[in-house]
Amino acid sequence: MTTTIDSSQKLHLVFGGELENLDGVRFTDVKGLDIVGIFPDFASAQIAWRAKAQSTVDNALMRYFIVHLHRLLEP
Numbered sequence: 001m002t003t004t005i006d007s008s009q010k011l012h013l014v015f016g017g018e019l020e021n022l023d024g025v026r027f028t029d030v031k032g033l034d035i036v037g038i039f040p041d042f043a044s045a046q047i048a049w050r051a052k053a054q055s056t057v058d059n060a061l062m063r064y065f066i067v068h069l070h071r072l073l074e075p
Contacts, residue, residue, distance in 0.1 A: 009070070012045035013038050016052060016064030025063075038069065 014036035017027040027033060036052055039045035045066050056062040 009040050010042065011038055011040065011069040011073070012042055013067040013069050014045050014048045014052065014064060015067070016056075016062065018059065019061045019063055022061065028061075034064075036064070042066070042068075 015033055016036070017029065017033040020026045020028050034052070036048050039048060049064050049066050052064045056064075
């Protein structure tokens, strides 16, 4: 079975959670991570990331990230 990657879709994951400290990327509760969603392109992922990041601006330890899933799927 051959798997082909659709290059027109560049999937991105947006997720976040509270960090243990500001010096690293270690979450206080991995089971409680906020999975915002998977988006078909960087632009829509960035809109979702910005909205979540701005909604948690009062918590300095809360961080949201964009993961380039398409890079992990490419052979």
